[in-house]
Amino acid sequence: MEEAISDQRETRQQEEAANNVQERRRKANEAFEKVASYGLVTNMILYLMKDYHLGVAKGTNVLFFWTAATNFMPILGAFLSDSYLGRFLTIGLASFCSLLGMFLLWLTAMIPKVKPSPCNILTQSCESPTTAQMTLLISSFCFISIGAGGIRPCSIAFGADQLDRKDNPNNERVLESFFGWYYATSAIAVVIALTAIVYIQDHLGWKVGFGVPAILMVLSLLLFFIASPLYVKLKASSSLLTGFAQVAVVAYKNRKLALPPPNASWCYHRQKDSLLIVPTSKLRFLNKASFVAFAIRFLNKACLIRNPEQDIAPDGSALNPWSLCTIEQVEELKALIKVLPLWSTGIMMSINISQNSFPLLQASSMDRHVTSSFQIPAGSFGTFTIITLAAWVVLYDRVLIPVASKIKGKPVRLGVKLRMGIGLFLSCMGMVVSGLVENIRRRRAIREGYLNNGQAVLEMSAMWLVPQHCLNGLAEAFNAIAQTEFFYSEFPKSMSSIAASLFGLGNK
Known part of the structure; x- marks a missing residue:
């Protein structure tokens, strides 16, 4: 008996060691990708203004549409991953797209003819970019967005696949810790992008500044494929979009049917060897009188068996999937609908945190000297x-939670909804502080006679901007990690990539 327990423990330790190797290489892959992509975004408004002669408003609009595309593409990438390609193949193809986009962007810095000529210093006149020049620039942005659309939703879900073990009693805590450390390691990569890459762009120029991210993307690809034999690669399920459409159509066809009693399992169609007997009726996060709750109960009609002889094939499958769906299909669509109210709360926070261009212009007009x-x-x-963000994750995961658990004598965790709420509050406070600082900065500019001089540097320390950045970091540490954890726990395994992509769509 003791030998069996010892063997089981040894096997589990070997699995954990293998998982750790997989995670380190997968995180290295994503770390390089984040350093590359965030290193490009940070100073891009300056590149558009100085080299492409775009005004602040037009340059900001270009970056806004690029950011919007980058945050929308993960939804498409997630559907492709979960329905057709699988996470491994999606990440691989997306990495090639990102590399192509970075190479095209590097070409805009290397080849003088693909961007406007420098401004005439004597006449202060600047050429506007031609259609062909803007097409090449926008094409590079598009390929980078497509790459992000495949990497970002799949990476965190792919990492969770390596660690998710339902038979592990500590599985929930393992996943919570993984999501926290995922954001911490991502934060380190972004810090490198915001310091080293930005420094290179400022001091060595755009040729080297855009070339380094492209090289890092090559390393990202190499690390990802070198570790390929070690990964757990789950196969894609059937098309989720088709399944969602089938559920909606069948539920409408059966709209006049009355729902059977809660435990009438014989009335519902389910997959072979399914653990689900009847559709869920308990709505943990919803008011039972709400429209969403009504819609979710209405969808249960999609898996009602009207006539077993006409609806069910001899092998137990539905003869016509547009006339009868499985409980699993219904639950997948319900999972998506149920998270929408909480997902929508992150939209306002995204408006606060994602104003990248304005804080950059603020800082460039203030005294940034440390020495x-x-x-x-x-x-x-x-x-x-x-x-x-990174400091809070480490403090929360390694200090606060262990100490609180030791004091209470049992595991202690802050609920996901509580953490989301705290994040939203801190985000609002960050905007209040930002508004106060901008009011002071603007008054100082008027007082020093720089009202119409946008290039002037005020005698005001840029350290005034630090509190708003710190509040935004805390807000994201609470809200971002909690939302990702919530989506991943609420969605079925087949929708893990979509769970990861939802946060990016509503946030940033």
């Missing part, structure tokens, strides 16, 4: 947001 000979690059002030 007489060194000043912080304007694009590096976002580092304070990331450092705060």
Whole structure:
């Protein structure tokens, strides 16, 4: 008996060691990708204004649409991953797209003819970019967005696949710790992007500044495929979009049917060897009188068996999937609908945190000197947001939770909804502080006679911007991790990539 227990323990330790190797290499892959992509975004407004001669408004709009595309593409990437390609193949193809986009962007810096000529210093006149020049630039942005659409939703779900063990009694805690450390390691990568890459762009120029991220993306690809034999690779299920459409159509066809009693399992169609007997009726996060709750109960009609002889094939499958769905299909669509109310709360927070261009212009107009000979690059002030996020994750996971659990004598965790709420509150406070600082900065500019001089540097320390960045970092540490954990726990395993992509769609 003791030998069996010892063998089982040894096997589990070997599995954990293998998982750790997989995770280190997968995280290295994503770390390089984040350093590359975030290193490009940070100073991009300056590149558009100085080299492409775009105004602040037009340059900001270009970056806004690029950011919007980057955050929408993960939804498409997640559906492709969960329905057709699988997470491993999706990440691989997306990495190639990112590399292509970075290479095209590097070409805009290397080849003078693909961007406008420098401004005439004597006449102060600047050429506008041609259609062909803007097409090449926008194409590079599009490929980078497509790459992000495949990497970002699949990476965190792919990492969780390596660790998710339902037979492990500590599985929930393992996943919570994974999500926290995922954001911590991502934060370290972003810090490097906001410091080292920004410094290179400021001091060595755009040719080297865009070339380094492209090289890092090559390393990312190599690390990802070198570790390929070690990964747990789950196969994609059937098309989720088709399944969602089938559930909606069949539920409408059966709209006049009355729902049977709660335990009438014989009335519902389910997959072979399914653990689900009847559709769920308990709505943990919803008011039972709400419209969403009504819609979720209405969807249960999609898996009602009207006539077994006409609806069910001899092998137990549905003869016509557009006339009868499985309980699993219904639950997948219900899972998506149920999270929408909580998902929508992150939209306002995204407006607060994702104003990347304005804080950069703020910092560039303030005194950024730390010493007489060194000043912080304007694009590096976002580092304070990331450092705060990473510091809180470490403090929460390694100090606060263990100490609280020891005092209570049992495991202690802050609920996901509580953490989301705290994050939203801190985000609002960050905007209040930001507004106060901007009011002071604007008054100082008027007083010093720089009302119409947007290039002037005020005698005001840029350290005034640190509190708002720190509050935004805390807000994201609470809200982002909690939302991702919530989506992943609420969705079926077949929708893990979609769970990860939802946060990016509503946030940033």
